[in-house]
Amino acid sequence: MLPVQAVARQPATVTIDVETCKGCVLCVDVCPPHVLVMSEDVNRMGYRYPILLDGCTGCELCFKICPDYCFEVYRGAEDAAPLAN
């Protein structure tokens, strides 16, 4: 299998569509710098959702593992080409 390396490049961030989130926590588990934590609050469906702390590297792993298409990932312009894999 191909190894997938977390790409650590700052500055970067993600947006999270918390209303479609189903609280599966998969994103939190894969985030290499552990900058995602689950909320205390619940969304309209009654699920907790992830909150982004500082330190996102824009590695896209959360994006890749989220079954509910909640993430968009933003990176500094110089790195903005989508990651190849």
Place this chain on the structure above:
Amino acid sequence: MLPVQAVARQPATVTIDVETCKGCVLCVDVCPPHVLVMSEDVNRMGYRYPILLDGCTGCELCFKICPDYCFEVYRGAEDAAPLAN
């Protein structure tokens, strides 16, 4: 595959139910001493059938290959145990 040897032992003979014979000639083709030949006549279904000439060894190959169960094989009493295979 197991080799099957024609067992050559005299005296022996076969009976042929010529009315159920469908004339396929398979028995004639396998008979080692070539003592089966096809008739000129046809049976009630319109098929030629085999006729036994002298020299049957009782090898049972005709019996084994006949799709219409036409043969019975007879051998001298000392050899009368069914051939093992």
Place this chain on the structure above:
Amino acid sequence: MTGIGGQGIQLIAKLLAQAGIREGRQVMMFGIFMGMIRGGSSESTVVIADQEIVAPPIVPDVWGVLAMHPEGLPALARKVRPGGVLVLNSSLVVSPPAWDGVRRIAVPATELAKEMGQVMAASMIALGAFAGATGLVAVESLQEALGDVLPPHRRKLIDTNRHCIRKGAEYVAQRDMGASVPA
């Protein structure tokens, strides 16, 4: 036409029908055969007429019967019209039925075929005899129709079959068993 599977009943029926078409007549044909291939009876009905055909495929009565084998013959007894013809393969139909007012024409088709080295061509011989005996279609029409009905992989047998048809027709001609079709 009646016989058992493998005798080529359906083929000769088709040949007869096609010969009718070649002669510009109205034709209807219906074949039935057990299991479509193997032993068991095989039967085919051919209606050839100069006007429109009103009879259904299983006809109420028949005028000519071609029997290659005894199987199936008894069932036809009720249907044969007086004045009709029964052409039979006397090699296999050893005790043919006697039907009132029906002319019986015995052709040892299987034996004749054997003599020609073509056991399986018995039906062609019988068909030739049938045409010869009844004049329902011309023997030439049958011979021409062969090319229309034989499947591609059997085309090589056209000549043999033509020969067999002729042979059957000659057999009845020699014995003066011919007759014309009823009005």
Place this chain on the structure above:
Amino acid sequence: MTGIGGQGIQLIAKLLAQAGIREGRQVMMFGIFMGMIRGGSSESTVVIADQEIVAPPIVPDVWGVLAMHPEGLPALARKVRPGGVLVLNSSLVVSPPAWDGVRRIAVPATELAKEMGQVMAASMIALGAFAGATGLVAVESLQEALGDVLPPHRRKLIDTNRHCIRKGAEYVAQRDMGASVPA
């Protein structure tokens, strides 16, 4: 009882029904849920009576509603009888309907459950509140029925659930929102 898949609606309905049986009453229950497992609405009707039940499984009107989620609530508007009760999970049903003559009892079940570290036990809390508020069955009957309805692999959760049921009942008791069943 209405909510969405995964909230445990069918389970608490069964619990309520079983509690009714334990009390020797006549019970009929009917559950409907989209796709049987996943999101989408989930609804269950429980009829508990002292005489024979004549109503069909989809009842013409209801007296008590337990709403875990806003989905499915509007459809119930027509059915709720004046004098009835609506127990709702105020954590998720943020703008509850106002139905004429229907008493509204808001229980922040999801939040309470969260406080107890058991988000998924919200429905048990709500059920406890429903029983407490209506007196339809005794809270003790519910707690006892738990053993009858939990699947084997969830038995370990009996105690937690008992606790949640109690918690819900206490919530309404403390706020004096209880009431008795109509005649």
Place this chain on the structure above:
Amino acid sequence: MPTRVLMEGSHAIAEAAIQAGCRFYAGYPITPSTEILEYMSHRLPQVGGVCMNAESEIEAINMVWGAAGCGVRAMIASTGQGISLMQESLAELANAQLPCVVVNMMRGQGDYYQATRGGGHGDYRHIVLAPSTVQEAVDLVMLAFHLADKWRNPVDVLGDFILGHTSEAVEFKPLDERDLPPKTWAATGARNRASHNVTPLGAPQKLNLNPGDHYAAIAAKYPEIARAERRVESGLLDDAELVVVAFGSPARFVKYAIRVCRERGMKVGWVRPISLWPFPDETVREATGRARLVAVFEQNAGQMIDDVRLAILGGVPVVPIGGISHDHSGFGVGPALEPAHIVARITEAYQGKAAA
């Protein structure tokens, strides 16, 4: 099993089968019949029976064929799609004269034709029983096994989503079955007897190559069943000007609606066919003695109405007051089942506003 237990319809059907001696079940999951499979997978091994998680409906019904052919009581359940897949087997099981019980937990009631007219090829018939409550489902499943053995023919039980998902307290009352002959025809290995050929192809006797006799014998059986096995329930017919005919779960709603209509002074009664084949045509005909109108409530585009009309043959007008009714679930729990809606439809018909 204790005397009266709260069970949901699906589980009650499964338990009833087991109590009737069913020792083989094969099924493939499909809503709303899946719970029967779930229950069987757990319970059958406990009584020494076999539950097969078959890989498809066709494999399932043919496993049932094998078990039934060996003389074992066997059942299968599915819903529309799955039952459709089994049609070749269901038709030929009747030709093979194999007793078994086929449960169709319908989505709605659209499979009436399929069940009663033979969704499969040819002229076969299954006995079709349509329970209306969970208790009746229990009773009819038990009866189904009995009738299947009695007539050597498959018996269908036609339930639906509502029946399967309604829980009620039920009781299991085994039938007296001492009159049933032993299954001497089964394929069990020919110990101390002639060998058998258990076949749908019409030559069950060895060396008997006349399939016609066999088919004729089967064909002769159906009119007999038709005479013997009609079952029906009715009520409030004495003075009824309008008779509503309905079957299965919806009949339960209809009964309730009729009670409401009576309270409002309408002279309405009801007939509920319990056996859909044979259809209780005499009762339906007689029920219309005083009536001026017959209304048929069924959750489909109009299927049983054919049998009602065939029973009445123009004696009085017959109007449909049911229909396909769709909701989000697709499982047949549509708005047309609302008691208020049924009351309205009956009232309309009573007042002469329904279209024939």
Place this chain on the structure above:
Amino acid sequence: MPTRVLMEGSHAIAEAAIQAGCRFYAGYPITPSTEILEYMSHRLPQVGGVCMNAESEIEAINMVWGAAGCGVRAMIASTGQGISLMQESLAELANAQLPCVVVNMMRGQGDYYQATRGGGHGDYRHIVLAPSTVQEAVDLVMLAFHLADKWRNPVDVLGDFILGHTSEAVEFKPLDERDLPPKTWAATGARNRASHNVTPLGAPQKLNLNPGDHYAAIAAKYPEIARAERRVESGLLDDAELVVVAFGSPARFVKYAIRVCRERGMKVGWVRPISLWPFPDETVREATGRARLVAVFEQNAGQMIDDVRLAILGGVPVVPIGGISHDHSGFGVGPALEPAHIVARITEAYQGKAAA
């Protein structure tokens, strides 16, 4: 193809399909439909079409599903058993609104119910056409493709062993089909357009999650078809005291028998439904205007007779004069088809000796 050629029914049906633009065929051998497959395997490639030797009936019908879903005219043929296996697909093809032609070369006429009442689950309908001669088979197959596209619904052609194995001279007369709309709904890759969802599950529009609308639209289509597509032939009705109703090949025998009966002085006429669904109930009803009795000849235990009775609703008595008739072949060419037998049955009915 020359203008009039001698062809056996099966081949004529296949050729008619090709001339109607059929470019996909999938089949599995089964007597008496096999000859259609044989012909197609040879002919379709010659016209750039595809003939699949499918490994089973279920695979065959779903290959047809795929081709039809891409907008290509597609056909399948089989007989009873095979058609039974396809029931799930046949029902859902109607829900997916996929036009295709399904030929059932029956053994006898036992599949009338299956074809007209939906052997599958639910409330779908196929248009069912029943040719009586080889020429009519050709014409109806061509029409079938047209109607399938017109209504976006499967159309069945119900033939039988006799039709398949009768050879007659036929002519192929293509229809004018310019009124047919293009198949803009097909799945062909969403080039320059929004993407499609061709589905039986009731949500053909992307993002439309209300299957109810879809099913309602389909349900509304059937009464329209029923009004528009009734086809029937009749004869000698003017003074007929007895009307015989028959369909398919046997109707040909019946017509002949009626000619014989007329010659013997009986006032008998006939009605031959060509479309079995929709059933030409009005014609049947009108045909009984003067008649005192209607007799139904069908080669089964009594199936179409339901539709005849439903059409007449007790107006005059309806009696069966057909029946299952077995012979050694099992293919439905039994003694009941003998013209003399039919004449006898009609005479009996005419003289009032038939049992209702």
Place this chain on the structure above:
Amino acid sequence: MSTPLKKVSAKPELLLSTQHHLCPGCGEPLAMRTILEIITELGMRDRTICVCGIGCYTAFPGIIDVDVLQALHGRAPSVATGAKRVLPDRFVFTLQGDGDMVSEGLQEIVHSAARAEKFTAVLLNNGVFGETGGHMTTTSVLGQRTKTTMDTGRVAEKHGYPIKIADLLAQVDGAVYVARGAMHTPSAIAWTRRILTEAFRAQLEGKGFSFVEILTMCPTDWYVEPSETPDWIEQNFTGTYPLKILKAPA
């Protein structure tokens, strides 16, 4: 002849009649005989249940002296499953053709093998639907002319490749014995008798699913004379379908 002669071989005891409708030179009656002889040999007549498919061999259920469950086309493995599961001490075997097993009912046989059903499945492989008149099946070999591949023979591009079902089943956990024989020569028949016996023994010992494929001659649909069929098998069949044991219990 001076010594009195004794009958050493005759029609199988378990055959009620020697008359059948199969074609001249057909290989299927040979396979049937071999099976019946082994059943007699192992003394299993009165605990045998034969589950028969639909093809030319359906001629046999009416003339063999063991209990038969006649299955629909393709369904024999499921029927056998039902039978063996409710009567686990009986000897259950299926008899299917290539059309029945590898075309119509492929999934039944693979699933049964995977479920480790303890019956023996016998395949009579002649590479055609014989009964319906000789059409291509899943096992027809490349190049084979059949009624539905008449113009070109079987061509991979159009008709796909033959499925070697024995090879496939040997891959399936649950199958314990898988072997292939044939009926075209006396030695092939003897070989087949051996593997059938081994397969039946595997069942009797409760080891799991056992399978024997038997290549049978179909002169009618191969368009050759019966006497040409042994060569036909060697030239067209045994390359794709070599006679061997593909899997056996350790």
Place this chain on the structure above:
Amino acid sequence: MSTPLKKVSAKPELLLSTQHHLCPGCGEPLAMRTILEIITELGMRDRTICVCGIGCYTAFPGIIDVDVLQALHGRAPSVATGAKRVLPDRFVFTLQGDGDMVSEGLQEIVHSAARAEKFTAVLLNNGVFGETGGHMTTTSVLGQRTKTTMDTGRVAEKHGYPIKIADLLAQVDGAVYVARGAMHTPSAIAWTRRILTEAFRAQLEGKGFSFVEILTMCPTDWYVEPSETPDWIEQNFTGTYPLKILKAPA
């Protein structure tokens, strides 16, 4: 942050809506995304026909922006055959679950592979009938607890062995590309993206039948939390179903 940020990843272009009813932590939406992204990448949107089976993934036909032929349960390969044969220049792929493909429709996929049909078949294998509530399928692994193997887990003696469909298909002549991926970790996803691309390419190059199995998480019916599913896959699935390429064109 000083540099302006640019969006580098977002929901797939070919997804009309991100809302679906699948459970929290379900692996199927991940597989769907991967497929859609490759279709976009290869520029095939307007010649793609997706043939969808019936299972939880049937949530997608209504929200993906490519043409879909919705097939009945188990039948997708035959529907795809019909489609690809009449429109050979389109890109056709099937989407089926293990219940759909390896249980209900096993024979369709094996036959299609043997016929060398030139579409790509994608299997979403979660070892359960998810949609109906989590029952044993043919691919459930030994020991797996499902709603119909609740008391004992899957036991070979009673329930048989799992079918390794990829291994089986790799044996079939006609299949040119066969590989297995998974969705439980980002690296498994990347691997799956690679094999899917190769499979699609094999189709586009007209090489024959191509097949990709994808192990997808089903926390609901495995009775674990979503965050436990990656471990569950490693412990229970990849032993029986290792991620690898089983067959590739030379």
